[in-house]
Amino acid sequence: MLRQSPASPLLSLPGAVPAEGPDEGVAGHYGDLFREQRTLADGSGFVDLSHRGVVTVTGDDRLSWLHLLLTQHVSELPVGHATESLILSANGHIEHALYLVDDGTTVWAHVEPGTQTELIAYLESMKFFYRVEVSDRTEEFAVVHLPAGSIAEVPDGAAVRETAHGRDVFLPRGELASFADAHGPAIGVLAHEALRVEAHRPRLGLETDHRTIPHELGWIGTAVHLQKGCYRGQETVARVHNLGKPPRRLVFLHLDGSEVHLPPHGTPIRLASDGPDGRQLGFITTSARHHELGPIALALVKRNVPLDATLLAGTTAAAQEAVVEP
Numbered sequence: 001m002l003r004q005s006p007a008s009p010l011l012s013l014p015g016a017v018p019a020e021g022p023d024e025g026v027a028g029h030y031g032d033l034f035r036e037q038r039t040l041a042d043g044s045g046f047v048d049l050s051h052r053g054v055v056t057v058t059g060d061d062r063l064s065w066l067h068l069l070l071t072q073h074v075s076e077l078p079v080g081h082a083t084e085s086l087i088l089s090a091n092g093h094i095e096h097a098l099y100l101v102d103d104g105t106t107v108w109a110h111v112e113p114g115t116q117t118e119l120i121a122y123l124e125s126m127k128f129f130y131r132v133e134v135s136d137r138t139e140e141f142a143v144v145h146l147p148a149g150s151i152a153e154v155p156d157g158a159a160v161r162e163t164a165h166g167r168d169v170f171l172p173r174g175e176l177a178s179f180a181d182a183h184g185p186a187i188g189v190l191a192h193e194a195l196r197v198e199a200h201r202p203r204l205g206l207e208t209d210h211r212t213i214p215h216e217l218g219w220i221g222t223a224v225h226l227q228k229g230c231y232r233g234q235e236t237v238a239r240v241h242n243l244g245k246p247p248r249r250l251v252f253l254h255l256d257g258s259e260v261h262l263p264p265h266g267t268p269i270r271l272a273s274d275g276p277d278g279r280q281l282g283f284i285t286t287s288a289r290h291h292e293l294g295p296i297a298l299a300l301v302k303r304n305v306p307l308d309a310t311l312l313a314g315t316t317a318a319a320q321e322a323v324v325e326p
Contacts, residue, residue, distance in 0.1 A: 005113060005138050008050045009177055010186055019189050021265075022113055022205055025051035029188035036191040037291040043149025045187045049168070050142030050176060053116030055098075057107040057123070059132035066107065069126055070098070071214065071237070073225040079104045082161035082168075084223045086214060087122065092236025094212050096122075097204040097223070099168065101161040108159040108170050110143045112204050142173045145192065152183045165199065194288035197298055200252055200323045206265060207250060207285040207298060213237070215246035216300065218324045248282065248300050249324035255287065255295035256317040262287040262295055263313040269299050272310040272317055281305050284313050298323070 008026045011018060015031030018024065026048045029036055039045045057066060067075035072085030079102055087096040096119050098109040111119055116136050123134045146152050147166040154160050154169055161168040171179055180186050196203065202217040213236060214224045224237060240246055255263070269282035282301030290296050297313065303326045305311075311318045 005051045005053065005142075006173070008048050008142070010048045010050075010180055013180065013186055016186075017188070019051075023051060023189045023193075025113065027186065027188045028190045030186055033188070033190055033194075033289065034291040036185075036187040037194055039185060040147045040187050040191050040195060041291070043147050043151075045147070045185045046150070046152065046179070046183050047145040047147075047187050047189060047192045048142075048176070048180075049110070049145050049189070049192075050173065051113045052138075052143045053111040053113060053119070054137040054141045054143065054170060055109045055111060055116050055120060055123075056135045056137050057109075057132055058105065058135075059130070061130040062107050062132050063102065065127075065130040065132050067228070069123070069231060071224040071231060071233075072100075073228040074100070074102075077102050077107075080160070080162075082163050086219065086223050087119070088214075088231070088233025088237070090232055092213050092233040092240075093210065094204065094208050094214060094219075099161060101159055103159045106159070108161075110161075110168060110170070115204070140173060141170045142176055144169050144171050144176070144179060146183070155179070165195075165201075190288070193286065194290045194296070197252075197286050197288045197296055198290055198293065200250070200298070202250060202298070203286065207300065209300075212248075212300075213240060213246055215240050216248045216324060217250045245303055245326070246324070247303055249303050249305075249322070249326055250285075251282075251299050251301055251305075252321040252323050253284075253297040253299055253311065253313065253318040254293065254321075255297055255313065257294045259295065259316045262289065263297065263316050267314045269301055269318075270312045271305075272312045274312075276312060276315050278312075281311075287313075 019028035070085040159170040267284040270278040287297035
């Protein structure tokens with residue numbers, strides 16, 4: 001059962017329009033999607049991601065223990081160094097994605113909305129004799145995102161994940177309103193998603209399904225370390241990396257701008273030459289309207305789809321760019 005985060009108090013800000021789907025509980029936008037995208041791309045404002053789950057791991061063995069469970073090398077993770085990692089099934093399929101930082105005493109992670117309960121249940125089952133404590137901190141802490149280039153000051157004592165795309169701040173939930181007053185304008189998750197699609201960054205539950213392996217999404221290297229020791233699903237990761245190719249690959253799509261509606265998640269992908277009744281070769285994972293590029297999307301398609309082929313997303317023509325090479 002998915003456990004949702006409390007609805008954000010920033011939904012009461014002027015112009016706030018609630019997000020839908022997996023981002024329910026925060027604002028999709030505040031009245032002007034393209035302006036919000038430009039503001040974010042320029043390094044200003046912040047994004048309310050308080051709907052995401054927050055999990056902490058404390059204890060002397062936290063890093064060595066997580067190292068045994070995660071796809072990433074974290075046994076010697078430096079204090080303040082941001083990383084991301086996955087938890088795989090025994091068959092190598094992606095089950096969880098964690099966005100981590102260690103502050104010296106605690107590993108902080110944010111995860112997809114509602115997935116923290118299942119994640120914690122798995123982690124608890126793997127504790128054995130290790131000196132660790134796993135906690136769901138979602139009701140206490142909220143994640144806010146400051147874009148790359150932001151000069152906003154982070155509150156003292158807050159855990160921060162700093163990456164090339166910006167800073168994720170773990171903020172006491174009761175400080176959201178005052179943070180918005182100090183560091184606005186608030187920017188909706190639709191703008192954040194559009195820039196994520198532009199950057200070709202996958203997201204659990206959108207770019208993944210029940211059989212997705214990391215190679216299909218380009219998560220090898222960023223979330224999967226190929227030279228670390230054993231973890232659940234590692235045999236599949238090593239076999240595909242060394243001996244074969246993944247069955248599918250992530251692509252970036254430029255969609256026909258004359259269409260009024262964006263193709264939603266799950267929209268079938270076919271060759272344009274085969275028409276809308278042709279054989280399905282994949283599906284749309286995320287689509288967005290970008291302030292410069294127009295309508296864009298990410299999609300998961302069969303590996304052997306020709307790189308130069310024009311595709312159809314439902315009935316919308318789409319030109320592809322490779323994210324994962326065939």
